[in-house]
Amino acid sequence: MESLFYTIKDEAGRIDKVLTQVFDAYSRSQIQSWLKESLVSVNQEPVKANYKVKEHDDITIQIPEVKELELIAEDIPLDIIYEDDDVIVINKPQGMVVHPSAGHPNGTLVNALLYHCKDLSAINDVIRPGIVHRIDKDTSGLLMVAKNDQAHLFLSDQLKERKALRKYVALVHGEIPHDKGTIEAPIGRSKENRQKQAVVADGKPALTHFEVLERFNDFTLIECQLETGRTHQIRVHLNYIGYPIAGDPMYGPRKTLKGNGQFLHAKTIGFEHPTTHELLTFSSDIPEVFAVELKKLREMN
Template sequence: MELLNYTIQDEKGRLDKVLTEVFSQFSRSQIQGWLKDGRVTVNEEVTRANYKVKHGDKIEINRPEPRVIEAVAQDIPLEVIYEDDEVMVINKPQGMVVHPSAGHPDGTLVNALMNHSDKLSTINDVIRPGIVHRIDKDTSGLLMVAKNDEAHLFLADQLKERKALRKYVALVHGVIPHDKGTITAPIGRSKDNRQKQAVVKDGKPAVTHFEVLERFSEFTLVECQLETGRTHQIRVHMNYIEFPIAGDPLYGPRKTLQGNGQFLHAKTLGFEHPKTHEVMTFSSDLPEVFNKTLEDLRNNVAFS
């Protein structure tokens, strides 16, 4: 058990939002859970999440002991596009988290990988064996996985040096008038919402190239190529130029196409093999719901 204390100064608004900003090391869902469990008091009284804080309010959080997260092998279906002694290429389905965390202790890609192979790199700590790079839970598509530390370092260096090929297909709101473009805008954590990334002056350099594949009456299908790999990069950049990804619950509009999250698919992955030094390129099909939505748009099917 750990007690966290804070006295409200200039902060304003709902208690849950203020606490998320003040205690930014914790997620909003964690803080909301503590509020629901009665672990948060204001002036020694258990208080609801929608309480509007006042100057001088004394807040105390009775934080539970953090849960120890362990990655264990689980028999979860895994679509292996390629595998040898050095590397794997996996086609991750929409809805699967890449590695265990406090909010997703199991059922992740890592749990599936551990069941599939006992040879995975160990560089990225015990809950991320083999993981060289990530894609979001509701983004589908291709990931490279290292089977030993030497391969991991080689692949990670390609990402760092911007030599790996990573192309995504995205369906965005609005009709993009130009055929291609490049978004160069630094990305960092949002000052307004700690769960989001944003284009900020002091962010890390981020570059996304895009090309229009197909236009519809209210949407555009684009191919996005990453030059850098910041958290939520394509989602943030497309929203920044006012063409947010359809179905994106965090960066897109509320009225959007219905699917299983953002219409974003890591379609093409290319890299130099750690041992043979052969340049290898892989591609994967769009998920069924993505293809069905595109067909409906082409046939002018009305969306409610």
């Protein structure tokens, strides 16, 4: 049985809510289930979901053996930007997980894709058919999905060779003084919290370019372009330089703008088509909750 450990710092509130923020790979319902089964202890004593955490509480979660996941096609609406025999470009909503995991066995993008089309590439393991790259659960926006193995390999090579175009829009805390910048800092698992990524000396190379789009009082709207695709890359890099993404429950301040997670949107994606070799570029609008907060900031400026 695997165990997770965490010591409360500045977090406050019910333990089920706090743990969902700290361990965002697991859903709140999954955390609550473990609490009911007395698998969550605080200072070596089991607690219930309504327990209010205190500073320096030592939390242990005993994760039961994972049952083999069964992929089920689910009739979940998809915002399809483009589709042909090789590729699908999806505009993923904020809050949707890309593929099933122990904390999210269903309701994912993969479950929806399986209902929409019967053919997806099998390059990855069985729970990630067609998935060439991922974006975080609470990041909205575009990602490409491969319908066959040949397309998958072709698209993956473009990502590895840094030929694919990936641009994001992010709203960050603070006013960035310079108009453009590049963050080059290696990313790996955090030594302090194994659920987080961080800039670490022995991490994998990571490169993010950014450009300021608009400045507000205490906030900046920027466009980020990825050259590498490390886990949580933009979130980690922006926090590293002192401008964390607004609404980010893992890398940003606890209390921030009203939203459903980090204000980060995968706005543009571009790639060479695996069969026609045409250069394709697609863009999508930021979600409504993002647009509403931007409007408020503009009115306050």
